[in-house]
Amino acid sequence: MAVGKTVKHRTKKLVESEHMLKGITLASFMESTIVPIPLEAVLVPLMQARRDQLWLIALMATVGCVLGAVFGYALGYYLFDLVGDWVIEAFSNAEQFDQVKQKMNAEGFWFVMTLGIAPVPFQIAMLAAGATKYSLVMFLIATVIARSLRYFGLALVVYYTGNKAEQLIKRYKMKAILAMTVIVLLLWWLSSVLSG
Numbered sequence: 001m002a003v004g005k006t007v008k009h010r011t012k013k014l015v016e017s018e019h020m021l022k023g024i025t026l027a028s029f030m031e032s033t034i035v036p037i038p039l040e041a042v043l044v045p046l047m048q049a050r051r052d053q054l055w056l057i058a059l060m061a062t063v064g065c066v067l068g069a070v071f072g073y074a075l076g077y078y079l080f081d082l083v084g085d086w087v088i089e090a091f092s093n094a095e096q097f098d099q100v101k102q103k104m105n106a107e108g109f110w111f112v113m114t115l116g117i118a119p120v121p122f123q124i125a126m127l128a129a130g131a132t133k134y135s136l137v138m139f140l141i142a143t144v145i146a147r148s149l150r151y152f153g154l155a156l157v158v159y160y161t162g163n164k165a166e167q168l169i170k171r172y173k174m175k176a177i178l179a180m181t182v183i184v185l186l187l188w189w190l191s192s193v194l195s196g
Contacts (some may be wrong), residue, residue, distance in 0.1 A: 024061050028061040030068070032068030032123070044166045045166060054159060066144055072123055072126025078130075100128040104128045108132075109142045111125065111128075118181045146184075
């Protein structure tokens with residue numbers, strides 16, 4: 001209960017702040033790099049309160065996440081030998097990370113897309129992409145698509161359902177994420193069938 005009040009209080013302060021858009025960008029950057037806590041808890045109430053800037057909020061959340069993804073990719077690319085063990089222990093384990101690296105080498109684009117939508121820490125995809133020297137351009141395209149689906153999807157729900165959005169998202173979030181993940185996995189499978 002105390003956490004809910006704290007989130008609502010911080011959201012109220014953010015809604016009234018002149019730095020609201022910068023705050024969303026920073027929060028999204030932090031979520032995608034070091035704080036693996038879903039941004040929706042703040043983002044949806046903010047979108048409901050500031051419907052005049054609904055699409056801009058979604059855009060800034062996407063921008064923050066993409067900047068965080070570039071940072072995570074750079075960490076994996078340049079510093080994986082130094083920080084890799086700590087990150088693996090914090091967000092995963094060595095065996096999982098080896099599987100991630102194999103997937104990245106084989107199916108990088110679709111793998112990043114899937115992790116960008118699925119409810120798992122996206123840090124794994126960022127570091128694996130950098131550590132395996134996966135194409136930065138393809139990584140960014142997959143990240144932008146996956147995170148745009150997430151944030152603009154939330155904005156779309158708020159646009160059509162208004163103040164009921166938060167309640168609907170809580171109720172159907174996992175089903176929606178599962179459905180989007182299944183669609184991406186089907187597209188992934190279809191692309192491998194057509195290219196093979």
